[in-house]
Every structure is written in structure tokens, then in C-alpha cells.
Amino acid sequence: MARNEEKAQSMLNRFITMKEEEKKKPKERRPYLASECRDLAEADRWRQQILREIGRKVAEIQNEGLGEHRLRDLNDEINKLIREKVHWERRIVELGGPNYTRHSAKMTDLDGNIIDVPNPGGRGPGYRYFGAAKKLPGVRELFEKPPELRKRRTRYDIYKRIDSSYYGYRDDEDGVLQGLEGKAEKEMRAAALADWMEMEKIKKEAKRAVMSGDVAEAGAVSKILFEGEEDVVEEERRIEREKEEEMENEFIAHVPLPDEELIKKMVLEKKKQEMLSKYASDNLLEEQTEAKAMLNIQR
Incomplete structure (x- = not known):
């Protein structure tokens, strides 16, 4: 049996292939x-x-x-x-x-x-x-994308992103702070009211004891005195401390000091004497001194 290659090379097959190519369009x-x-x-x-x-x-x-x-x-x-x-x-x-x-x-x-x-x-x-x-x-x-270099932010970039939230002006917008403050405010009001009512009760008892002539309890009286005089004592102590500090910082002169005008006159007189001793003779200075003594001129 012939091979496929031998069949393709046969005269008949080559003739048929050539005719098919002629029929095809260029x-x-x-x-x-x-x-x-x-x-x-x-x-x-x-x-x-x-x-x-x-x-x-x-x-x-x-x-x-x-x-x-x-x-x-x-x-x-x-x-x-x-x-x-x-x-x-x-x-x-x-x-x-x-x-x-x-x-x-x-x-x-x-x-x-x-x-x-x-x-x-x-x-x-x-x-x-x-x-x-x-x-x-x-x-x-x-x-490949190059690795992104993290640029260091400048002071201008940092301040540019700062708004009112940074300073806490918008902390109460979420409602959390308002609830916490409301609870704390109620507790502070209740404590202050309890203290005030207790003080009023003690004052009434002391006043009633004074009006009736009875002796008030030592604890209640001491508490009233302490509450009333505590601020006064503290203020007096503060004033004393300030006076002591002022006395420590104050300069004490043991001899009388000349004032500024007297110092200026003394300096001017000294300069005049230096100028006269430099440009005037001794005879002229003696005559000037005698003339001032006769006329009773002090300077």
C-alpha cells in the first residue's frame, strides 16, 4: 500500500491540485x-x-x-x-x-x-x-511600580489640617459629652444642696438655742464658726505673707541719699571746677572766691 507522501507526489494528484489552483481567484x-x-x-x-x-x-x-x-x-x-x-x-x-x-x-x-x-x-x-x-x-x-516614598509632612501641612475639632469645639456634637456632663452636674447639684440644707439646719438650731438661752452643742457651734471664719482667716494669712515678701524685697537705706536733682547739680559743679582749673589761673580763682564770699554767693 502506498504512503500518503507517495500519493501526493503522483501525477494524477499533482494534476488535480494544479487545476484547483487555476480555478481559484488570484x-x-x-x-x-x-x-x-x-x-x-x-x-x-x-x-x-x-x-x-x-x-x-x-x-x-x-x-x-x-x-x-x-x-x-x-x-x-x-x-x-x-x-x-x-x-x-x-x-x-x-x-x-x-x-x-x-x-x-x-x-x-x-x-x-x-x-x-x-x-x-x-x-x-x-x-x-x-x-x-x-x-x-x-x-x-x-x-513594576516604584515604591512610594513617604513624604515627611511640613509644619504648614500639619497646621493646614487643624480645624475646630482639634481644639475641642465640636466635642459635644456627638451627644456623648452632653450626657456625661448632665450626669455630673446632677451629682454636683445634689451634693451642694445637701451641704446647704445641713448648714441651714445647724444655723437654725444655734439660733434657737441662743434665743432660748440654752447652750448649743459644741460640735454644731464649732462647725458654724469654722465655716464662717475659714475664709477670713485664710485672707488674713495671705495678706501677711504678701507683706512679709514686700518687706524682704524692700531696700532699707541707713543714711540719707541725695535725690536726682542734687546729684545733677553736684556733677555740673564738678565739671565747672575742672574747666576753671584747666583754663583759669590760680590768682583768678582766688579773686573769684573772694568775690563770692563778699557777695555771699554759695555756688
């Missing part, structure tokens, strides 16, 4: 420029053809054993086809067809997160990496 080549196409159906057909080529190459680039050079070439070819697809999609919109760019796929990193692709040219998508090309040397770093 293979059409995709236009180099999308603007050359005038038919919407043709433009959509060429777009579908580009998508099939992209799919085949994307499936091929998933193989990490192809080598670095082959992976880079495949990635360049895929990016070239993507740019060509964008041109055809733009041409389809110009011919009145649907806008396919609205639902275009997003670029993702190794973890599947969508990232922004830089686009320096401003037209069409930026350069993308697919499959095993994302793990090539120098490419992995592009997808």
Missing part, C-alpha cells in the same frame, strides 16, 4: 494605505483580516522558549498590525461605519491590572508588550 493583497479603500464592506473585511493576524501572533508570543530576539520581533509586528488596524478603523468611521475604537482593549501589567500606556506621538495607541515580551530584561521594570 489572492488579493491588502492595500498599503487605508485611504485607498472606497468600500465600507472591503474596509471592514481588511480590518477582520488584521485582527486574525494579531490573534495568531499574540498566541505565538505566549511561548517563552522562542528566545529574546524572536519575542521582540513578534512584539514589533503586533504593534505594527495594531497601528494598521487603527488606520482602518478610522477609515471605516470616515466611510460611515461604526466606531470600533470605543471598545478597544486596555493594556494590562503582569498581574492583570489596567495601566496607562504612554503615547509620545499623540496619535493612536502607544507601544505595547504582549505575552512573554512583558518578562524580557528591561521590560519588567516598566510594569
